[in-house]
Amino acid sequence: MLAELKHTLRRKRGQLIGWAIGLALYALMMVSFFDSIVGIEGIQEMMQAYPEDLAAFFGGFGAMNTPKGYLEIYYFNYMPVIIGIFTVGVGAGLLVSDEEKGTLDLILSYPVSRTALFWGRVLGLLALNALVLLIAYLSWVLPAQGTGMDLTWIQILRPFLPLFVQLVFFGALALLLSLVLPSVRSAGMLTGGILVGNYLLIGLSNLNEDLRAFIEYTPLHYYQGADAVDGLDWIWLGGIAGVSLVLVLLAWWRFQGRDIRVAGEGSWHLPALSRLLRRDKPPLEA
């Protein structure tokens, strides 16, 4: 299991470094802008001048001149989608990309049980997300000390926990779908679609009350964002973590009974759209 954890981290180190640098630079930039932006005279009035529908879509621009509101609007509101791209990519390819490349065949001929391989890789997924968020957190908390952002290190840390749990959820969903759908790409696309769709649905539900009953069944509804600065909702956290665990267990069960494919060998195929749309052509007249 440890060998697989190390291997997962080693082979994703390029992506990890790239994402960490990007997120760190963004956080540093946003921290350095904090004093300037909240210090703009009439900023709150300016934000309230935005069209109501637009403000409602983003959950309102209510308290932008506070550290919590600033964190929400400029960071935590959309970070599940941004970092989610990384997580979904890693989750979808965690096992099945090796299968598609043909490397899993040889790996599983070694004295490694499927269970050890699976959980080693899942630990790798968790570690990668934790490392990305740790660097993002440090990029907020260290420079924040020199600004007017009057938050303690623990207050800044708290919103990263719901973000981490959401990322784990979508990573686990991508992993499960990769073991059900024909390819890594289809699993990544579907999970990414669900993630972005959920984000848009949350925004639209602020405009349309009829959608509110529906979004209760979506994971991002239980994402606290920067509200977690004031305290964590442990029920929401536990709920999403629990569902994520169920998804991972389903993926593990699926992996246990799976025939390992070799490179170039497909599983089932989605019917080609052209074939579905094709109509029988009338016979040519002689």
Place this chain on the structure above:
Amino acid sequence: MTDNKAIQVRGLTKSYGKVRALRGVDLEVDRGEIFGFLGPNGAGKTTTIRCLLDLIRPDSGQIRVLGLDPQAVPVAVRSSVGYLPGELSMEDGLKVEGQLRYYLDLRGNQVDWDHVRELSQRLDLDLSMPIKNLSKGNKQKVGMVQALMHRPRLLLLDEPTAGLDPLMQQEVYRLLREAQANGATVFFSTHIISEVETLAERVAIIREGVIVEEAQPGRLVSMAMRRMWIRFLKPVDPAPLENVEGVTLLSQSNGLRVHLQVERELDGLIKALASFPVSDIEIERPSLEEIFLAYYRAGSVEEGN
């Protein structure tokens, strides 16, 4: 099922959707022997090997590898096996040494690195090369090194010399014979007949998911159909020769020369010839390749019928 066999397979079936890859494979490989598994692409060689390692699960049948059930105790089986897949793929981002050290990690670091170096030197493999720059032949060498590096009790090799030049093929044969001398069993699949003739002590021929023959390569040759030309000192009536079981008269010229096809042993024919004034006999022995092709032609004819 007994524990003293390296491999025992009974009634193994496996389908991929509508394609029946294995249709009841029965196979026994003794401990310490070199066993060739012969068949063209798509015959079921790779599927059989992958079932032995629990990489794929058969629909029915029983498997024992070194006396163990691979589905029940896959890790125990794999710890004693060295495997070379037919389609060898590795991490492009690593160098050869990094790749081998990862494999070593998967074996719990219970491999002597000096032995890895020695194998690499014998196969003329540069450990500092990036995997992505390796030719097919050099990748195959990495595959052989990783299969042999832990001195396994059983080697499962799917086309071990694919992509290797003749000199390296000879080195691989030497390595496999040395492994056998040290007590290992070697089970290799191939569609190269000469490889089986050179290396294997016994061979099984698989055709469309069924073992159609299993014997020593030499015995396969001796048991197979052969053609004979017989010259006589004076014209004879060859009719009595046609009555011998397994003999077919292909042609004759004025009773002085006959061309016969003989199946199985020659004993009956030799006894029948004792009463003929024989001048000369020429026997055309089939190569293993011809025997192999004959099995396939026979299969095609049966299906055609």
